[in-house]
Amino acid sequence: MASIPLVMTLGNSMLIPVLPIFEREVGISSFQTSMIITSYSIASIFLIPVAGYLSDRFGRKVVILPSLFIALLGGLVAGFASWKMTDPFTWIIIGRILQGIGAAGAAPIILPLVGDLYKDDDEKTSSCLGLIETSNTFGKVLSPILGALFAAYLWYLPFFSISVFSLISIVLVIFFIQVPKKKEKPVALKTFIKNTKKIFKREGRWIFTVFLVGIYSMLLLFAVLFFLSDSLEKTHGLYGVKKGFVLAIPLLALCIASFITGRKIKGELKVMKVIMTVSLILISVSVSLIGFVDERLILLLSVSSLMGLSIGALLPTMDALITENIEKEERGTISSFYSSSRFIGVAAGPPLMALVMNSLLNESLIGAGILGIGMFLLVLFFIQSEKSPTSTTNQGGAT
Numbered sequence: 001m002a003s004i005p006l007v008m009t010l011g012n013s014m015l016i017p018v019l020p021i022f023e024r025e026v027g028i029s030s031f032q033t034s035m036i037i038t039s040y041s042i043a044s045i046f047l048i049p050v051a052g053y054l055s056d057r058f059g060r061k062v063v064i065l066p067s068l069f070i071a072l073l074g075g076l077v078a079g080f081a082s083w084k085m086t087d088p089f090t091w092i093i094i095g096r097i098l099q100g101i102g103a104a105g106a107a108p109i110i111l112p113l114v115g116d117l118y119k120d121d122d123e124k125t126s127s128c129l130g131l132i133e134t135s136n137t138f139g140k141v142l143s144p145i146l147g148a149l150f151a152a153y154l155w156y157l158p159f160f161s162i163s164v165f166s167l168i169s170i171v172l173v174i175f176f177i178q179v180p181k182k183k184e185k186p187v188a189l190k191t192f193i194k195n196t197k198k199i200f201k202r203e204g205r206w207i208f209t210v211f212l213v214g215i216y217s218m219l220l221l222f223a224v225l226f227f228l229s230d231s232l233e234k235t236h237g238l239y240g241v242k243k244g245f246v247l248a249i250p251l252l253a254l255c256i257a258s259f260i261t262g263r264k265i266k267g268e269l270k271v272m273k274v275i276m277t278v279s280l281i282l283i284s285v286s287v288s289l290i291g292f293v294d295e296r297l298i299l300l301l302s303v304s305s306l307m308g309l310s311i312g313a314l315l316p317t318m319d320a321l322i323t324e325n326i327e328k329e330e331r332g333t334i335s336s337f338y339s340s341s342r343f344i345g346v347a348a349g350p351p352l353m354a355l356v357m358n359s360l361l362n363e364s365l366i367g368a369g370i371l372g373i374g375m376f377l378l379v380l381f382f383i384q385s386e387k388s389p390t391s392t393t394n395q396g397g398a399t
Contacts, residue, residue: 001114001128002135005135007071007169008136010162011075013143014143014146015036016222017148018147018158026089037222037226037346039096040346041100045340046104048339051063052108055105060116061179063109064173067105067109070105072166072170073163074099075160075162075166077091078095109336111339114132126316127262132319138255144244192333207338209383212378213280213375214342217283218345219346219348219349220283220307221311222345223349223352223368224349225247228304272317273379275314280372281372281373281376291362
């Protein structure tokens with residue numbers, strides 16, 4: 001299971017350190033370069049809820065395998081276009097959209113699958129989700145290093161490598177994931193829509209809070225990574241593999257925090273709420289400082305690593321809130337909307353940073369810090385730290 005978010009993360013984050021190379025080789029602007037990340041994410045935003053419904057109706061594995069194949073195909077399209085065409089940008093975007101479609105039906109389905117496998121054991125569910133999120137974040141640590149290594153050999157090799165990784169994951173899923181047999185009759189589309197409306201009406205306050213925090217955290221993560229990729233070259237003169245290793249430092253902090261948090265929360269709402277509130281305060285402080293320490297590499301890495309630690313603690317906490325407090329029949333749907341919301345942040349981060357980093361960097365990052373305080377207040381008021389007596393049936397345990 002952990003191979004799937006690893007592959008999908010590599011498929012996106014691996015390109016961030018080599019975006020300046022794409023800019024030079026393809027002859028495009030910084031904003032166009034950011035679209036290589038954004039096109040992947042936009043495709044995922046709209047199709048993840050569809051994939052969630054299909055996985056609830058027909059089974060998790062039935063959706064995951066074709067999605068991985070589409071991601072494989074997308075890598076081939078982008079890779080061959082870069083290799084053979086003189087003006088490959090349009091076909092690169094088409095390949096990235098295909099990869100985004102594949103990502104929509106693969107990684108987000110893992111959350112409800114974990115809930116299916118360990119539905120009666122909150123501690124094991126939290127631990128497994130921590131491992132899944134750690135795999136996701138470990139992919140982010142590997143990504144800049146692998147991306148730089150591949151691009152040092154051939155600038156378009158990262159596209160082909162995504163297809164290879166997808167193929168490996170397909171083989172692992174076929175042979176090693178045994179999905180529980182579905183005994184319930186599939187829910188009709190009309191009933192599904194009705195039930196989804198009921199869920200959001202009944203539990204919308206805490207669910208939408210988690211969604212907003214997910215958008216916010218991923219927007220900041222990918223915006224700051226895009227900025228760091230540019231700054232390490234233009235301000236600090238770091239290129240290639242050396243740049244990849246330096247870019248991996250804040251992502252390593254994120255990975256460690258994600259792993260530890262996943263093992264510690266154990267389904268405890270009080271612990272989850274404390275982690276979320278503290279993390280959001282630290283994110284608000286650290287992101288506000290990044291522009292002021294840009295020219296001092298050690299300080300820049302320290303501040304961005306603090307932000308990475310805080311986001312790393314947030315991610316498995318939000319995964320657990322969604323997975324452990326939603327009934328199995330509705331889990332695929334809600335977790336898919338949650339995953340989709342995170343992709344909104346991934347899609348928006350790089351182009352927003354491309355627009356502001358040359359003239360309004362500090363003002364924008366301070367504004368992002370203020371927005372983080374708003375997220376803190378939402379968590380404080382809308383995510384309760386204790387389950388009510390009727391929470392399991394009426395409120396999902398986290399209203």
